[in-house]
Amino acid sequence: MSKYWSQVVRSIEPYVPGEQPKDKTYVKLNTNENPYPPSPKVLAAIREAANENLRLYPTPTCDELRQCIAQYYGLAKEEVFVGNGSDEVLAFSFQAFFNPGIPILFPDITYSFYPVYSALFHIDYKVVPLNGDFSIPVEQFFENNGGIIFPNPNAPTGKYIPLEAVEAIIQRNTEQVVIVDEAYIDFGGESAVKLIKKYSNLLVVQTLSKSRSLAGLRVGLALGQKELIDGLDRVKNSINSYTLDQLALAGALASFEDEKYFQETRRKVIATRDNFSASLTASGFNVIPSKANFIFISHSQMNADEIYQRLREKGILVRYFKKPRIDNFLRVSIGSDEEMATLLQALNEIV
Numbered sequence: 001m002s003k004y005w006s007q008v009v010r011s012i013e014p015y016v017p018g019e020q021p022k023d024k025t026y027v028k029l030n031t032n033e034n035p036y037p038p039s040p041k042v043l044a045a046i047r048e049a050a051n052e053n054l055r056l057y058p059t060p061t062c063d064e065l066r067q068c069i070a071q072y073y074g075l076a077k078e079e080v081f082v083g084n085g086s087d088e089v090l091a092f093s094f095q096a097f098f099n100p101g102i103p104i105l106f107p108d109i110t111y112s113f114y115p116v117y118s119a120l121f122h123i124d125y126k127v128v129p130l131n132g133d134f135s136i137p138v139e140q141f142f143e144n145n146g147g148i149i150f151p152n153p154n155a156p157t158g159k160y161i162p163l164e165a166v167e168a169i170i171q172r173n174t175e176q177v178v179i180v181d182e183a184y185i186d187f188g189g190e191s192a193v194k195l196i197k198k199y200s201n202l203l204v205v206q207t208l209s210k211s212r213s214l215a216g217l218r219v220g221l222a223l224g225q226k227e228l229i230d231g232l233d234r235v236k237n238s239i240n241s242y243t244l245d246q247l248a249l250a251g252a253l254a255s256f257e258d259e260k261y262f263q264e265t266r267r268k269v270i271a272t273r274d275n276f277s278a279s280l281t282a283s284g285f286n287v288i289p290s291k292a293n294f295i296f297i298s299h300s301q302m303n304a305d306e307i308y309q310r311l312r313e314k315g316i317l318v319r320y321f322k323k324p325r326i327d328n329f330l331r332v333s334i335g336s337d338e339e340m341a342t343l344l345q346a347l348n349e350i351v
């Protein structure tokens with residue numbers, strides 16, 4: 001605590017990202033990074049963009065990248081917003097669409113950044129308790145609210161709700177914005193992007209960090225009708241007009257242009273997840289069915305925090321959240337087949 005801190009800085013409890021330890025090489029399955037490298041075409045594009053033009057500011061409107069993403073999703077450029085990671089896009093969205101007063105709604109077990117943004121921007125919120133099996137109780141989002149945000153698939157549970165359920169929530173809340181955080185949608189879910197033409201209150205947020213192996217490049221995006229994108233632009237141009245640097249713009253563009261590589265790596269992660277989930281179940285673990293690049297697991301005979309510690313000693317990092325309802329679960333990112341085999345062996349030794 002410092003006397004120089006503003007009131008809001010004194011009172012907020014910042015988000016704690018998964019650790020990136022440098023003391024030794026871990027099998028790192030704690031931050032949902034993709035085990036596969038970015039497309040070689042992405043790396044080539046970034047190398048090529050590292051030239052004397054870095055002297056200049058990047059284009060503030062990111063037209064080429066937005067046009068490419070628009071075409072990819074069958075939208076107009078005016079329906080695409082890009083930012084420095086989807087965390088930034090989400091933060092801008094809270095500022096652009098949510099107000100103090102009537103609480104916004106999000107699940108009690110969800111991405112821990114939502115309550116942090118709410119506190120930072122003075123937005124009131126109410127959490128909706130997930131059902132006992134961690135599924136999202138759709139009807140609970142029909143009550144009066146100032147806006148809605150949820151990830152689909154949800155994090156850290158990996159649970160997915162079908163597009164009809166997402167649409168029901170959007171349809172019942174037309175007077176406020178519904179944000180669907182699709183950070184993990186490429187791992188087997190159906191995107192709500194196809195509902196954008198139909199609903200002016202829908203904002204879909206995605207990231208290149210997970211399914212496109214570009215967590216280090218920091219690129220996220222929002223898709224929605226022009227009015228919403230204009231709202232995000234107003235926030236961006238009130239904070240930082242150049243949120244994407246020239247290297248990120250070049251790399252992100254190349255990623256969307258290399259569909260073959262994207263499909264290949266995405267399929268590999270899905271296959272590894274499904275195989276690993278089956279092996280874990282056979283080893284006596286409770287595995288929540290996941291449509292993400294991570295799984296949420298527990299074991300009836302040993303506490304999750306103990307398993308977490310024992311794995312750490314063996315050089316394997318997973319994520320443990322000491323929070324109500326989920327403090328006996330571990331979130332395990334899907335790595336390569338070799339990494340998952342190492343983890344499986346370690347888990348079988350521990351429990």
Ligand SMILES: *Cc1c(COP(=O)(O)O)cnc(C)c1O
Pocket residue numbers: 032084085086087088111151155181183206207208209215218219220
């Ligand atoms: C990882 C993640 C993000 C943010 O990713 P960025 O790297 O900031 O693009 C957003 N939402 C959820 C639910 C996530 O898990």
